Amino acid sequence: MRAIAVSEYGATPALTNLPRPEPGPGEILVRMVAAGLNPLDWKIADGMLKDSVDVPFPLILGRDGAGVVDEVGEGVTRLRHGEQVYGVFSHPERGLGSYAEYAIARDDGPVAKMPDGMIYTQAAAVPTASATALALVDEARVDTGQTVLVVGATGGVGQSAVQLASRAGAKVIATARDDMAGTMRLLGADETVDHSRGDLNGQVLAVHSEGIDAVLDMVSDATAAEHIAQLLRPGGTYISTVHSVNPDAMEARELRGVNYEGEPTAALLERLSDLIDAGALRVHLEREVPLAEAADALAANRAGGARGKTVIRI
Numbered sequence: 001m002r003a004i005a006v007s008e009y010g011a012t013p014a015l016t017n018l019p020r021p022e023p024g025p026g027e028i029l030v031r032m033v034a035a036g037l038n039p040l041d042w043k044i045a046d047g048m049l050k051d052s053v054d055v056p057f058p059l060i061l062g063r064d065g066a067g068v069v070d071e072v073g074e075g076v077t078r079l080r081h082g083e084q085v086y087g088v089f090s091h092p093e094r095g096l097g098s099y100a101e102y103a104i105a106r107d108d109g110p111v112a113k114m115p116d117g118m119i120y121t122q123a124a125a126v127p128t129a130s131a132t133a134l135a136l137v138d139e140a141r142v143d144t145g146q147t148v149l150v151v152g153a154t155g156g157v158g159q160s161a162v163q164l165a166s167r168a169g170a171k172v173i174a175t176a177r178d179d180m181a182g183t184m185r186l187l188g189a190d191e192t193v194d195h196s197r198g199d200l201n202g203q204v205l206a207v208h209s210e211g212i213d214a215v216l217d218m219v220s221d222a223t224a225a226e227h228i229a230q231l232l233r234p235g236g237t238y239i240s241t242v243h244s245v246n247p248d249a250m251e252a253r254e255l256r257g258v259n260y261e262g263e264p265t266a267a268l269l270e271r272l273s274d275l276i277d278a279g280a281l282r283v284h285l286e287r288e289v290p291l292a293e294a295a296d297a298l299a300a301n302r303a304g305g306a307r308g309k310t311v312i313r314i
C-alpha cells in the first residue's frame with residue numbers, strides 16, 4: 001500500500017510502498033479515504049517519542065483519519081465491515097499511522113461512526129483538534145457568564161475551542177490577526193485581540209480591567225504563559241496544550257494551572273459527532289492535498305500561520 005513514512009527521525013517524509021497491516025484481535029482495518037494533519041505529526045517525525053516509545057522504521061506518519069472498515073479482527077463487536085468511521089489510527093510502536101491506504105484502530109479505541117452527512121475529508125479533520133478542544137473546555141469548567149481567552153484561536157484546536165466555549169455560555173476573547181478577526185466572530189468569539197500587535201494583556205485589560213476567568217492556550221511558551229496568567233482573577237484556570245504551565249507556581253497565586261495531555265476517546269468522538277450533527281460545531285478546511293504532497297503540507301504547518309485544518313486525500 002502507499003503511505004507517507006520517514007526512514008529515521010528527522011528524515012523528509014516520503015511516499016513509500018509498505019505492506020498492508022493485518023488487524024489483530026479486537027482491531028479493525030480501515031481503508032482510509034482522508035487523513036487529518038496535526039502539528040503532532042511533524043513533532044513525532046522529528047523524534048518527539050524517541051525517549052518513550054521504541055519505534056520501528058519506516059514509520060508511517062499521521063494520527064487522524066476517516067475511511068471505511070475493510071476487515072474486522074477476532075472479537076470485534078462495536079464496529080462493522082463497511083461502516084464509515086473516523087478517529088485516531090496511530091500505532092507508532094508498530095510503525096503504523098493514518099497517512100496510508102490502510103490503517104488500524106482498536107474496536108475499543110478512539111474511533112467512532114462518522115457524523116451523519118459529513119464527508120470523509122471533513123471528518124478526518126476533526127479527531128485530535130476538536131476532541132482536545134472539547135476536553136479543554138471540560139477541564140476549564142467553562143460556564144455561563146465567564147470570560148475565556150483562547151490563545152492560538154485561529155488554529156485547528158483553537159477554532160473548535162472558540163465554538164465550544166461560546167456554546168458553554170462564556171464570553172470568548174480570541175487571538176487573531178486582522179485577516180481572521182471576522183472568522184473568529186462568526187465562530188462565536190465576542191471579541192478579538194491581535195497577538196501580532198504586542199501587549200496582549202493590555203488589549204484584554206482595556207476591556208476587562210477586572211480580569212478574566214480562564215485561558216485556553218495552544219501556543220505560548222512558559223515565559224509568555226506566565227505573563228498572560230496575570231490576566232486571571234483568583235480562582236481562575238490556565239490550560240496549556242504545549243506544557244507551558246507551572247501548576248505549583250499557579251497554585252501559589254490561587255490559580256489552577258493544567259498542562260493538558262490527552263488522547264481522543266470514543267466517548268469524546270461520539271460527543272463531537274452529536275455536536276456536528278446538531279450544527280453546533282463546524283470544522284474549517286484550509287487546505288486539501290493529495291497523499292504525494294503530504295511532506296509539503298507538513299512543512300507548511302511547521303512554518304506556522306494555520307487558518308484551519310489541512311487534510312490529505314489518500
Ligand SMILES: NC(=O)c1ccc[n+]([C@@H]2O[C@H](COP(=O)([O-])OP(=O)(O)OC[C@H]3O[C@@H](n4cnc5c(N)ncnc54)[C@H](OP(=O)(O)O)[C@@H]3O)[C@@H](O)[C@H]2O)c1
Pocket residue numbers: 038039040043128129132151152153154155156157158175176177195218219220240241242260261262263301304305306307308
Ligand atoms: N497536549 C495535547 O494533548 C495536544 C493536543 C492537540 C494539540 N496540541 C498542540 O497544540 C498546539 C496547537 O495545535 P493546533 O492543531 O491548533 O495548531 P495549528 O492548527 O497549527 O494552529 C496554531 C495557530 O496558532 C496561531 N498562533 C501562533 N502563535 C501565536 C501567538 N503567539 N498568539 C496567538 N496565536 C498564535 C497560528 O496563527 P499565526 O501563526 O498567524 O499567529 C495558528 O493559527 C500544537 O503545538 C499541538 O501539537 C497538543
